[in-house]
Amino acid sequence: MYSESGLIFISHRRLDGEEVTANLCDTLSVQFKEHNTFRDVTAVSVGEAAQIEIDKAMSGSDAFIFIHTPESTESEWIQKELRFAILRNIPVLWVQIDNADIHKLKVVPSEKPHLSYGLCEFKDNKRVTEIAAEIMDRTFDLIMTKSNTVFDQHNVLGEIFEDKIKCVDSKKMIFNSTRPITPHP
DSSP states (O other): OOOTEEEEEEOHHHHHHHHHHHHHHHHHHHEEESSSSEEEHHSSOSSOHHHHHHHHHHHHHHHEEEOOOOGGGGOOHHHHHHHHHHHHHOOOOEEEEEEEOOOGGOOOSSOOOOOOOOGGGGSSSSHHHHHHHHHHHHHHHHHHHHHHEEEHHHHHHHHHHGGGGGEEETTEEEEEEEEOOOOOO
């Protein structure tokens, strides 16, 4: 579900995506203060168990932004992060940089990239501001699409179970339903 202060996990390869990701995250933190972004370089302190912190951030994410650079296809960590998001139905916004080869991806987050930019665009502050807005708009669209699906499923279950569905926790949208078992002859 959508949260105003939701966590957005940024998946990127440091080798060729660090500059793009740093510029993007800096701009997002100024333009969209209510949202939190997780980027392992800045979010994990020296001495912390990095993978534990990364796994915790992935689990609490409302969306993933995958920065697809030419070298990202070689990263096992990115593959792991994409699998994690896909298996948990976390929306993934696929951002292709410099026409990175989509055929080299071992884990493909969607039919095609949602957005595509050139590396040089991230060197212009005005353009990065526009890109950040485009990325957040598309991320919001993906989150809302998922939320609408959840509400649709909730409504269907309500119709099936009628008055037998009880709310356990409305904030977390946890419900309980009991249905009598009819013995077979």
